[in-house]
Amino acid sequence: MTTAPAYDLVLTGGTLLDPAQGIHDRRDIAFKGGVVAEVATRIDTATARISVDATGKLITPGLIDLHGHFYHGGNASAVHADQICLSSGTTTGIDAGSAGCLNYPAMRDYVFPAHRTRLLAFLHVSGVGLANNALLGGGLHDMRMIDVDRTSDAIKENPGFCFGVKVRMHTNAVAAWNAHEAMRAARAVADQSGTRLMVHVSGTPIPLPDVLEFLGPGDICTHAFNGNPENILDRNFKIRPEVRTAVDRGVIMDVAHAGVHCDVKVAQAALEQGLPPTTISTDIHNPPPGRTVYKMNDLVSKFHAMGMTLPEAVAASTSAPAKILGLESAIGSLAPGMCGDAAVFDMREGNFKWMDMAGNNQEGKVRLDTFLTVRGGQVAWREGRLLEMGEC
Ligand SMILES: [Zn+2]
Structure with a gap:
């Protein structure tokens, strides 16, 4: 026997x-x-x-990518999660607003279940997510794209799948006239749904301190180390006081590297001044020709090369994102x-x-x-x- x-x-x-x-x-x-x-x-x-x-x-522990684009087939720029994530040691990917309240069910019911990678989502404050990006560059020029009640209801109805709301403060998505209004709407969705707010801050048309004012403990400032105007440093390369205050109250500083949203000099200055990333993430997507985006294993290596210890870089890619999502009793550790x-x-x-x-x-x-x-x-x-x- x-x-x-x-x-x-x-x-x-x-x-x-x-x-x-x-x-x-x-x-x-x-x-x-x-x-x-x-x-x-x-x-x-x-x-x-x-x-x-x-x-x-x-x-x-399997790496956790807090910001990627995994609505494969739903958006032209979204990647095939299993090919990208599993090949980089990543076992959990969080889709950062590829879909909104009008078009998320196909992502939840067909795209995510076709993958072995654990896939979770932040819904975009725009009802169609990034689906109209190629035509409208981010899609909040017409504020009718935002339905606070519908978006917060969709998030509330999908615990275990939806973990928050995403808004893009970028000049191709919002302008100075409506950026504050979009932030107020996204804040309202996060509050009504009892979840968290993730804000794309790279290329913001309004001052970064204005954006950070909307963020509380556990909210995520993504592309935090970008080198566009209105970044985390002042003109003397010192961390701006409003950024320190935000970090002190528990705002998450997330990398979301992509091809154009992380500047080595900004990240190095932040590290030297005691402000490492809370989380290392990719913003993985299919880039335009000639642009390089990195997978998680390379970004952990890169931030280690920049001066984070290996335990710090691995924590920023495992236990830290798990805790932010409230999933620390299930993922992010091998206990x-x-x-x-x-x-x-x-x-x-x-x-x-x-x-x-x-x-x-x-x-x-x-x-x-x-x-x-x-x-x-x-x-x-x-x-x-x-x-x-x-x-x-
Ligand atoms: Zn993104």
Whole structure:
């Protein structure tokens, strides 16, 4: 008689970096039934259906991307989440306003369930999200696009899928005449739905302090390290006092790097003045030709190269976003009982360069190169191969 294996999967020999548990040490990790079953110095691989040797590699909780665009097929610029996320060690992606109250059901019912990556959403304050971006550049020039009650009802009716509301303070989406009104509407949606507000601040037509006034604890200032006018620094490259005040009251400073929304000099000045990003995120989308957007593994590497310690950069990509979403008891850590989402990286050593919006290169010696991604306790991606698609 054969006995059933105790575990579905065991990773052996790797170094676990799990900031939520305060672990940065050699550990074996076992998964069963979709969750983390055991974390120990040694776990017998004979007890596992599948074991993977991770000797010399770095194991982290599955990365969480707080700002991406995953309404694949719904927007021209949205990416295929499994190809982008799983290949970068990312197991949870949050769509930042690709859809609004009028067009989110197809994202919830057809697009997200067709992926293995855990996908969650912020709804756009515009009723159609980014669907009209190519024609109207962000779409709030006509304020009839905003329906506060419908948007807040949609968010309230979808707990576990909708986590807040997104608004874009960018000159191609709003102008000085209606930016405050759009902020008031987005604030009202967040308050009525009892969730949180994510604001795109790069390229704002109104002063940044005006925007920050609308944000409270847990609200998200996304593209926080952009180098456009009205960024977080004053003309002497010092953090503006209103930015400090916002951070002190708990406003989240999120990277959302994209191709043009993060300036190395701004980020470095912020780091030097004790204002690191709360969260590292991609704003991943299909960019226009000639523009580079980075996936999570490269952004963790880039901010590590900029001076964040590896535990700080990993915390900003795992435990910090989990807490902001109120999901810290399920994701963002590999403590026993948590969701079985993990990333395994080779720590490549060499001379690497990461670009930014302003033509500055950030150089670094270490790059996290994804070796394996575990989602729900199963190997979902390994060395260039997507192993199973989600169920349609
Ligand atoms: Zn975005």
